[in-house]
Structure formats: C-alpha cells, structure tokens
Amino acid sequence: MAHRSRAARIASVAALDDTTTRAVFDFVSTAAGPVARDAAAEALGVSRRIAAAHLDKLADQGLLSVEFRRLHDRTGPGAGRPAKLYRRTADEVVVSVPDRRYDLAANLLAAAVTEAIDSGAGVEEIVHRTAYEAGREITANSPDLLSALTGTGFEPHGTDTGLVLANCPFHRLARQYTDLVCGLNLHLLRGMTDGAGAPYRPALDPAPDRCCVRLLHDSNR
CATH class of the missing domain: 1.10.10.10 (Winged helix-like DNA-binding domain superfamily/Winged helix DNA-binding domain)
Incomplete structure (x- = not known):
C-alpha cells in the first residue's frame, strides 16, 4: 500500500x-x-x-x-x-507527532540485509544504494522536491545556504545507530535531490533537534 x-x-x-x-x-x-x-x-x-x-x-x-x-x-x-x-484492512495506520517514518527505514534496511545475505556483498554499500534508489522513487512519485521532503517527514525550511530539515523521520533509530542511519539518510536525500534534478547537495551536518543532513545550494546543477 x-x-x-x-x-x-x-x-x-x-x-x-x-x-x-x-x-x-x-x-x-x-x-x-x-x-x-x-x-x-x-x-x-x-x-x-x-x-x-x-x-x-x-x-x-x-x-x-x-x-x-x-x-x-x-x-x-x-x-x-x-x-x-x-x-x-491489513494495513496499519500510524500517526506520530512529529512525523516519523520507521516503516521506511525498516523496509530499506530489511531489503539491504536480504540482498547482502544472498549476494555476500557488504551491507553498508547495499544500504546506501538501496536508500539512494528509494529516494529517486519517492521524488518520481511527487510533484517536486519540497513535496517529497514534506511527505517523507523532513520538514524542510529555506535558509541562505539551502534547506534545513527540521525533523528526522528516523529520530529514535538515528540516536541509537547514528552512523548507520545518518548514512542511510544522506543517500536517501541524494536520491531525492538527484531524482528531482534540484539544485541542492546533501551534506552531513549533525545538530540537535533536526536531521543530520542539510541540503546546500549547488550552483553546478
């Protein structure tokens, strides 16, 4: 669904x-x-x-x-x-404030681990590729990047340098498994910006009370 x-x-x-x-x-x-x-x-x-x-x-x-x-x-x-x-219906309805997408993280990680087990390839590489592909798919089904970011729970806000993502959809996971989840986040957002052809470059920039990734203006796009 x-x-x-x-x-x-x-x-x-x-x-x-x-x-x-x-x-x-x-x-x-x-x-x-x-x-x-x-x-x-x-x-x-x-x-x-x-x-x-x-x-x-x-x-x-x-x-x-x-x-x-x-x-x-x-x-x-x-x-x-x-x-x-x-x-x-078999599908659950989950509402959280602020918005969380633990289902998305679980699906991406489960798909990556399954592929790693079947292929013998490194899990981290597959997680990053799986997240990137998911990001492109999300923007392909959205009218624009801002709609895709908002629909995924990132709460984008414009700044002089680009976009700050005020909410992490994977908050609890990111606190407990920071490197894994922030890497997933980074590649998910790369997929979203590339898929939308948007003039932003995702970069790791951890700070309290927001996503660990910031979208910086990229004049090369």
Whole structure:
C-alpha cells in the first residue's frame, strides 16, 4: 500500500473518536469473517441505516475493506443482490507527532540485509544504494522536491545556504545507530535531490533537534 499523507492518517484515526464508529470498528475487527450491515446493526443494537453509515465511513477512511458476495448458495434470477461485506484492512495506520517514518527505514534496511545475505556483498554499500534508489522513487512519485521532503517527514525550511530539515523521520533509530542511519539518510536525500534534478547537495551536518543532513545550494546543477 502506498504511503498515505499525514493528513489522511490523522483523519483515519480521528474517525475512531466517535463512540459508535469505534464500536463498529471493534466489532468488525474481532469478527471471524467479513461482516454484513445487518449483522453489525444487530450486534450493536442500532438501525441498519446507522450501521451502514459507520461502516462506510470506516471504509472511506481506509480502515475497512469492502467486498460484495451472496450470503447463500442461490444463483440466477431471484437470488437477490450480493451483500456488501466489511473486514478490517491489513494495513496499519500510524500517526506520530512529529512525523516519523520507521516503516521506511525498516523496509530499506530489511531489503539491504536480504540482498547482502544472498549476494555476500557488504551491507553498508547495499544500504546506501538501496536508500539512494528509494529516494529517486519517492521524488518520481511527487510533484517536486519540497513535496517529497514534506511527505517523507523532513520538514524542510529555506535558509541562505539551502534547506534545513527540521525533523528526522528516523529520530529514535538515528540516536541509537547514528552512523548507520545518518548514512542511510544522506543517500536517501541524494536520491531525492538527484531524482528531482534540484539544485541542492546533501551534506552531513549533525545538530540537535533536526536531521543530520542539510541540503546546500549547488550552483553546478
């Protein structure tokens, strides 16, 4: 599943603040199989219309998936319309303040380690290449570099020398495994700037309370 914007993730979690919506979600989550509107209404003691409204709300927010099928074996004329069924999606919704992307770090590191095991090549070299390729892919799917940086959680701010990244999406990992994660970060951002063709040169410049990489103006681009 593609990474959802922070606003979309917040909206999904906020939908569960409603007591009835949360009860519907919990019922579907603990059901043995997909749930029909009538079953949800009966279990929660609400009308079918109310149950349907909350089920569709959860589906719209990406918390439930929908399928259509008949609940009996009859087919042909008179068999009736397929029922709309709901089940909890397998994809998690994570919201953090400030924004963190531990899923991205985990995917990059797992892919790199797997390749290193299979090929016998050095892990660090593969981590850097994997991160660079991911950076190019991120900008390929974004309208511009600033959108890509913001969507990845870096919180870019312009300065006289370039861009400061006010947030590290891998904060806890970077504190514990500084060299590994800062190297990953550097090559991820190189991939992003190269992919966007942006006039910046990523450089390691660690400082408290921001990303360890700064994007410096590069007049050669």
